[in-house]
Amino acid sequence: MIPYAERTRVLVVIGTRPEAIKMIPVVRALQDSGTFRPVVIATGQHTDLVDDLIRKAGLRVDASLHASQPVDGVKPSLNEMVARIIVGIDRVWSSESVPEEYRADGRREVGGAVACLVHGDTSSAAAAAIASFNLRIPVVHVEAGLRTSDLLSPFPEEGNRQLISRIAALHLAPTTTNKMNLVREGVDYDRILVTGNTSIDMLQWVATQEGGFGPGLEELETDPRPRIVLVTAHRRENWGEGLENIAAAVRELAERYPETRFVVPMHPNPVARRSFIEALEGMPNALLVEPRDYADFARLMGAARIIITDSGGVQEEAPALGTPVLVARETTEREEGVHAGTLVLVGTDPTRIVQEAVKLLDDDDEHARRAAKLNPYGDGRASERIVQALENILRDGPVPEELNGGGLRNAVRRRFGLDIAETHV
Template identity: 45%
Template sequence: MQHVLLAFGTRPEAIKMLPVVRALRKCGGVRVSVAITGQHRQMLDQVFEVFGEKPDIDLNLMTHNQKLSDITGLIISQMTDLLDKLRPDLVLVHGDTTTAMATAIAAFYSRIPIGHVEAGLRSYDLSHPWPEEFNRVAIDSLADYLFAPTLGAAENLDREYNRRGRIYVTGNTGIDALLHVAQQIDASTAMGANLSETVIELDSERSLILVTGHRRESFGAGFEDICKGLRKLAERDDVQIVYPVHLNPAVRDVVRARLGSISNIHLTDPVSYLDMVKLMKRAKVILTDSGGIQEEGPALGRPVLVMRNTTERPEAIATGTVRLIGTDPDRIYNEVSALLDDEVCYNERAKPVFPYGDGTASIQIANIIAESFAS
């Protein structure tokens, strides 16, 4: 049997890789192992529970306030040891995290083929998002299988001088995960009824603004401006803001200090993936700097305002559902208010659209891998 090792460490990776794990397990002649680094320890465990999966190997490499250089070196070293022991036929990584980049380097050093799920995304600015743009470019230069979510991503790859892998356009596995969980919520009265106790009880008379923010390039002045914009929004008596705050102290300490005393801003610990899908389905508007939510919001028909100046997901922008707004406080307030106050504008941008595929990306990736092993 051919052995595929999937390696990841963060919640977004787990959300987008566990559908691939499930699809590969259904392929004959393929043995599947899952190794995690624990880059998002608590949030990672929640996703495994939703998908009914467990990791086979937990390297548990994270420590408090680790530098990027520390975790990169540690993952390369520990993953190289693991790969030399297991000798899988393919290492599969996802996206643009430090775990994905360092694992790809370890596989390259060990002369093991690499597959990159969600290949070809580009902002063409190594500073935004940082260090994610560097990570994805590095992985794509090493990968043998490049699973691009869109034609645009494939075209990005096709233009690069150092590409060595074969390109496949599959759609995005995050949509597979989203549709799977959304269908479970819709089909189950018990599952869909309420958010868990980790999330504040919501006021049905107020519009819900869902906020996520954690990007490193916004540390410092960027998060100060985001907080100013949210404080101004909270002056409206027709809104409630829910912000699951990232555990990184550079985010958490600023956000809780600036927003913790405002009655209609509800700061929570990170919520489970199940609760996040429920929040997105319930939200009137989503404010985010997350890449995954730029994909998920359009599929749920929710307007998404991206608190960044660049994006590697232009397909979402082209639909009109997603808009780049940066971190300027006045623009945050004005863009959200325009959606809340203009019903025609809102309805034009609140239609479900699927620029990232139809929910079959994982099956396509699994079939490509199985067929390549058989040939």
């Protein structure tokens, strides 16, 4: 095993809580590889939630960019946040050690990293990809190839992930469908590896941890068979009428099923919270609670009869726990779940949401049929495949079992016009 200080450094940029959930297994796999040294940069988009999650996973943040920190009480705009991340990564990379204002409690060394891993479709991921590209650091896109092909749905995520795809050297796609999305857009077939989704890796780890549902839900923990409908909604394109319609549907269901508990962990953003507070406050079986710790939320997903959500991650994770999902969005980039029958796309029409929820609440046979559907998003080995690919490309390691030859390694090197392994290791 290579001494830790001599291992190959890899930047891992994390912005939001969902990104942290999906990147923690990758960071852990890099750390356990014996060859790589992950350097974790937190952009500061969800500072407290991300720091708490990483700490509980036994990992550390090396630099924090504070990109969402208010100035004189005013939160930065989306463009200001993106600019702060680009400038922050530039300063971190250009310094011999992490500048004082960005320092966290972990390691300080950043220089010499051979790649930058970004995840998914957040603005922080897009900003990190642009910054890394400008610094000629190869970009590795985890959870690549998700598409709705509508730049405004979801906004700004669809634009972000398409932008990252133009920049990335290596694309780590959760499914074959995601890979073919990229191929149709002109990405080299050999630069795309299907890995499964790292969210399933994280979910399997959390399943081994004991605990409850978190503050405010203690009554459910003492009920041997609580009947729970879990509701999460916050996406920007649903702000206003969309969230109001979802909240109205939940209220109608709560009135129709007084013995069922409707648990609504509310997003920190006041715009996303307002509709649910106005529609559900005072309803005895509607439990409006603060955001859950990830492990608590995972246990809630497993205990729920159904989930109504506009979240992306929940669409992947809940089917692994046997919980049917109603997707309260007009489009989804996770069509595999729709085709597999683990998801039903219901939009934000209250009538449609109620109709589909009633089917699953009233019909045990239909619920059992849907709960038994095979999750298309992976087997819990995505992080392992990612590290194998990086070892092959960056350290001349063995070819991953999913590949038949050296096409991936050679194609990624050609993308940057250099021999990455010999230049950086």
